[in-house]
Amino acid sequence: MSGAELSPWIALPAAALLIAGGLLSLVGALGLLRFNHFFARIHAPTMGNTLGAGCVLIASMLTSSAVAGRPVIHELLITVFLLLTSPVTTMLLMRAAVFRSESGRDQPGDTP
Amino acid sequence: MSRRPLLEGLLLAMWLIVNESLALHHWLLGTAFALGIAALVRALRPQIAHPRRLGVALRLSWHVLCDVVRSNLAVGRIILGTLRQQPKIGFLQIPLEMRDPHGLAMLAVIITATPGTVWAGHDPADNVLTLHVLDLQDEAAWLQTIKQRYERPLMEIFE
Amino acid sequence: MNAVLDWAVHFALACFAAAMLCALLRLLRGPSAQDRILALDTLYINGMLSILMLGIGLGSAIYFDIALLVALFGFVGSAAMAKFLLRGEVIEP
Numbered sequence: 001m002s003g004a005e006l007s008p009w010i011a012l013p014a015a016a017l018l019i020a021g022g023l024l025s026l027v028g029a030l031g032l033l034r035f036n037h038f039f040a041r042i043h044a045p046t047m048g049n050t051l052g053a054g055c056v057l058i059a060s061m062l063t064s065s066a067v068a069g070r071p072v073i074h075e076l077l078i079t080v081f082l083l084l085t086s087p088v089t090t091m092l093l094m095r096a097a098v099f100r101s102e103s104g105r106d107q108p109g110d111t112p
Numbered sequence: 113m114s115r116r117p118l119l120e121g122l123l124l125a126m127w128l129i130v131n132e133s134l135a136l137h138h139w140l141l142g143t144a145f146a147l148g149i150a151a152l153v154r155a156l157r158p159q160i161a162h163p164r165r166l167g168v169a170l171r172l173s174w175h176v177l178c179d180v181v182r183s184n185l186a187v188g189r190i191i192l193g194t195l196r197q198q199p200k201i202g203f204l205q206i207p208l209e210m211r212d213p214h215g216l217a218m219l220a221v222i223i224t225a226t227p228g229t230v231w232a233g234h235d236p237a238d239n240v241l242t243l244h245v246l247d248l249q250d251e252a253a254w255l256q257t258i259k260q261r262y263e264r265p266l267m268e269i270f271e
Numbered sequence: 272m273n274a275v276l277d278w279a280v281h282f283a284l285a286c287f288a289a290a291m292l293c294a295l296l297r298l299l300r301g302p303s304a305q306d307r308i309l310a311l312d313t314l315y316i317n318g319m320l321s322i323l324m325l326g327i328g329l330g331s332a333i334y335f336d337i338a339l340l341v342a343l344f345g346f347v348g349s350a351a352m353a354k355f356l357l358r359g360e361v362i363e364p
Contacts, residue, residue: 005273006273006276011273011275011276012275014276014279014327015275015276015278015279016279018276018279018280018282018283018324018327019279019282019283021283021320022282022283022284022285022286022287023286024184024188025286025287025290025316025317025320026286026287026289026290026293027188027191027192028187028188028191028227028290028313029289029290029291029293029294029313029317030191030192030290030293031187031190031191032293032294032297032309032310032313033293033296033297034191035191035198035199036198037198037201038303038305038306038309039201039244040198040199040201040246041297041306041309042230042244042309043187043227043228043229043230043246044187044191044227045294045309045312045313045316046187046224046225046226046227046228046230047184047187047188047227048290048313048316048317048320049313049316050180050184050225050226050227051180051181051184051227052320053316053320056283056320056323056324057323059327060323060326060327060335063276063327063330064326064327064332064335067330068332072132072332073129074129074130074132074335075323075335076129077126077129077130077339078319078323078335078338078339078342081339081342081343081346082316082342083221083225084221085342085346085350086225086312086316086346087220087221087224087225087231088221088346088350089312089346089349089350089353090224090230091220091224091230091231092350092353092354092357093305093308093309093312093353093356094230094231094232094244095232095233095357096305096353096356096357097303097305098232098233099356099357100303100304100305100356
């Protein structure tokens with residue numbers, strides 16, 4: 001770490017949020033690996049994309065505000081953008097998977 | 113645009129946040145960009161949303177935040193328990209009453225952003241939503257949640 | 272007190288690296304094209320979060336701009352690939 005000593009009122013919540021965000025993303029990616037069907041796998045990364053990213057971005061807002069000595073809220077842009085876009089990607093993928101399994105182009109899953 | 117310039121306001125706010133400044137020239141430049149971009153975008157999407165009732169929208173956002181946290185924990189538990197058994201996945205048909213396209217879009221984003229449920233399609237002819245659920249234990253509970261918790265307030269906001 | 276935050280940053284970086292490894296394995300293993308796109312989507316979001324982590328750890332603001340650009344282009348790429356799977360072309364006439 002560089003810069004001035006942060007007050008514990010900033011550092012402790014930020015650390016807790018970072019640990020929570022990291023664990024959520026890791027568990028989500030683990031689900032991507034462990035589920036045996038595509039329709040189950042598509043649910044797993046949503047964890048990291050919503051709450052995991054949200055925790056990390058709030059922590060980033062806290063620490064960069066404390067470092068700069070004024071409220072820094074531009075991480076809010078990434079949060080809003082991610083909240084709007086990651087469901088769109090998921091829905092498009094879901095539609096594509098439904099379409100491909102209906103047209104018999106491939107059998108999604110039942111393979112580990 | 114509508115009577116309230118929502119899109120222009122959002123674009124201006126975005127401009128000010130990106131530049132991290134409230135100086136006069138940023139206000140002027142941001143306003144010019146917001147008006148220009150909103151005028152260009154209006155040709156792409158002529159249909160205009162008329163959201164009302166800020167209080168209902170705020171309560172809905174709070175409910176969605178709570179549900180996202182709760183279902184994150186639920187899905188995490190399912191993932192960590194997959195060594196014992198795989199989850200029971202399945203599709204669910206839910207008849208809707210809402211017809212407004214903006215309300216349906218918001219419903220799609222809310223459902224998909226909540227872990228454990230993904231919007232899998234919508235039939236505009238008979239207004240039936242197809243939902244994919246990771247942990248299909250209680251179909252009636254899902255139906256109740258979607259209809260009461262999300263669709264009702266969205267209808268109040270958009271219709 | 273900075274030691275706690277420093278430790279948390281390193282822990283979260285390790286978590287994101289492990290998550291990216293999981294996504295990479297899924298990307299290599301497949302089996303279907305939509306699995307690979309889902310893995311790429313997870314990969315770019317975790318990469319963006321680790322860039323933000325570096326920004327917190329080093330106390331620098333320039334990492335924010337990189338993260339914003341990664342988020343923008345990652346979404347465009349994932350959406351284009353998913354659209355291609357759905358329709359066979361990205362921009363329909």
